[in-house]
Every structure is written in structure tokens, then in C-alpha cells.
Amino acid sequence: MPPGAGITYTYCDDATKASPDAIPWDFGLMDPVIDRERLQEVLDEVPGILDSLSAALEVDAPRQVALMRAAIPAGDAGGLAAAAHRLRGSVGCFYATACLDAAGVLEEMGRAGNLAGSEEALRNLERELERLWSELDRIREELRP
Amino acid sequence: VKILLADDEPVHLRLLEATVKHWGHTVTTATDGEEVWEILQRDGAPDLVVVDWDMPRLDGLELLSRVRADAALSATPVLLITVRASTVTSDPRYAQANGVLVKPWSPRELRTTIDKLAPPAA
Numbered sequence: 001m002p003p004g005a006g007i008t009y010t011y012c013d014d015a016t017k018a019s020p021d022a023i024p025w026d027f028g029l030m031d032p033v034i035d036r037e038r039l040q041e042v043l044d045e046v047p048g049i050l051d052s053l054s055a056a057l058e059v060d061a062p063r064q065v066a067l068m069r070a071a072i073p074a075g076d077a078g079g080l081a082a083a084a085h086r087l088r089g090s091v092g093c094f095y096a097t098a099c100l101d102a103a104g105v106l107e108e109m110g111r112a113g114n115l116a117g118s119e120e121a122l123r124n125l126e127r128e129l130e131r132l133w134s135e136l137d138r139i140r141e142e143l144r145p
Numbered sequence: 146v147k148i149l150l151a152d153d154e155p156v157h158l159r160l161l162e163a164t165v166k167h168w169g170h171t172v173t174t175a176t177d178g179e180e181v182w183e184i185l186q187r188d189g190a191p192d193l194v195v196v197d198w199d200m201p202r203l204d205g206l207e208l209l210s211r212v213r214a215d216a217a218l219s220a221t222p223v224l225l226i227t228v229r230a231s232t233v234t235s236d237p238r239y240a241q242a243n244g245v246l247v248k249p250w251s252p253r254e255l256r257t258t259i260d261k262l263a264p265p266a267a
Contacts (some may be wrong), residue, residue, distance in 0.1 A: 041252055042164070042252055045164060045167065045252040046167045049163050049164075052163065053156055053173060056155050059155070060155050076251065086153070086154055087200060088228055089152070089156070089157050089199075089228050090154050090157060092214070092228060092249035093249060095249055138253075
């Protein structure tokens, strides 16, 4: 059976990786940036909330990433877990699936007191945050009257 | 309905506040459990307290224990919100909450829970 066979694909933003045959063994499948259906429930309920939430995230997310970046070389597992946990709560407001997962990996590392691989996990989280900013910009543009 | 909301995460607190206000409730906010406790001591019990489990100084579960031990506040409905659904249930204190909501929640879940725990006066 080829790598990736049997997996149900819901979303992939790179067509070259959309085929199971094209996925190398060590490639982590990309989660959707945002579960748009669930975010839409919030936007339908509280119109106009997205700008306000995005503004709050633009302040808080870099702060939490900076705390994580400082915690890793200091061996501060508790600090890493706390910052990752807080970021999970924030990105969860956007149903930002990939960011939730990426921050969850760091939180688990912190809680387990095992920081091996945490630098790469943080780089992955930063990549996912970049994807989230782009997707939020796109959605805000789409919603603009 | 008077609702006291508490979370140290500014994004989540902003979402909670905007959503609950949009439904016409009167909202007070706090950013940690000690602040909630101070508000409760000063203003008395609201119709509902919605608190995050993980907060600095005094977390949601510790706050819940204090509320239940206080004669004037013990009957106050408390809704606990957490992103750690699997671990919160391992702490027996969580059973003192009137409800537990897991992040990320949907507006429908939140509204149903609030209406159940603090029904609007007829």
C-alpha cells in the first residue's frame, strides 16, 4: 500500500501533495488553515467580530511566540506549555485547525518536560501562523462590502 | 441576564464578551480568578459565572471551590470553559460546575448552555 493510502483528504493547499502517491513517509499532512464552516457560525452570529478578534490576535500571538522562543533555550518546559496553551485558546477562536495542532504539540512537549524537537515544532507553528494571517486577510477581504 | 466572564486569553475573552453582549446580556469581565473573586465579594452573585479553567493567580477550579464554599455564593451557576477536555474530567472538582464547555465552542453550544443555566426571567 503506498504511503498515505486510505487517508481521507479534506483539504490540501498544494496540488502537488494532494495525491497520496506524492506524499513522502515523513511528510505531515497539512490541516486546513481554518475550519471555515465553524468560523462562519461565529461571523453569522456576531457580524463584524472578525476585525476585532484579528486585532487582538495580532497583539497576543507574537507575544506568546516570543515567550516560547525564550523558554526553549532556557529549558523552561512549564513556560513553553503555558504560552503554547494560551496560544491554542486564542487561535481556537478562529477554528484555526493547523495552528491548534501545532501549538498543541508544543504544549504537550512542555507538559511532558521533554523539549527535544521543540525548536522545529516552534518553526512549524510560526509557519502555520503565517498561513493563518494570509487566510484571515483573504477572508476579511472577501467579507468587505 | 447578568453574566460575569473571565479568561486571561484576550482573544477568547473578546469573543465571549462580544457574543454574549450581542445576545443582550449584561456583561462584566475579569482576566483571572482572583479578580472574579473580588468582583463577587464586592457586587454579589451574578446570574451566571463563565470562567476559563486555566487562569493565573486563581484558576477556574480553585475559584469554583471557593464559590461553592461561600454561603452567599454557593448556589451561583458556574460554567467552566477549557481547551483540555480530557484532563479536566480527571479532577473531581469539575463536578461542582453546572456545565463544562470545550474550546473551541460554537455559538449555538454557548447560547444553549447559557439559556439552560441562567434562563431569562419570564
